[in-house]
Amino acid sequence: MKTYNVLIVDDDEDDQYLIRTAFERASNHYNLQFATDGTDVLEGIESPQFLPDLVLLDLNMPIISGFEVLKHLKTSPLYRHVPVVVLTTSDNENDINRAYELGANTYIVKPINHRALVDLAEQIRLYWFGVAKTPTRRTN
Numbered sequence: 001m002k003t004y005n006v007l008i009v010d011d012d013e014d015d016q017y018l019i020r021t022a023f024e025r026a027s028n029h030y031n032l033q034f035a036t037d038g039t040d041v042l043e044g045i046e047s048p049q050f051l052p053d054l055v056l057l058d059l060n061m062p063i064i065s066g067f068e069v070l071k072h073l074k075t076s077p078l079y080r081h082v083p084v085v086v087l088t089t090s091d092n093e094n095d096i097n098r099a100y101e102l103g104a105n106t107y108i109v110k111p112i113n114h115r116a117l118v119d120l121a122e123q124i125r126l127y128w129f130g131v132a133k134t135p136t137r138r139t140n
Contacts (some may be wrong), residue, residue: 038064
């Protein structure tokens, strides 16, 4: 079975743990990498050690916002084809519109309840790696 790389960009350690739980509960066919702020991601874009098949991106992060990360991902020849799911607490209409304008593939508001977040992460996993077809991971 294929192994998928998932980049999770979120500064909330509890949310990182819950998302990890949802992916790892299913199988060991997921390599998860976490970034706690946009700086980590932008540095990784410059020297790609981990090429993701899917990015889960929070918007509200310190130093560099999720919007800036999204903009850089979608203008990078190496990453622009990678699906980006914005997973954030904001349900602000302007944030939603801006995320899609910058190239987000999906915008989801994080549930407040921990169990609901695990369930949502499982749904994301099932959709993106079971139902949807994603592009082939690029190597250069």
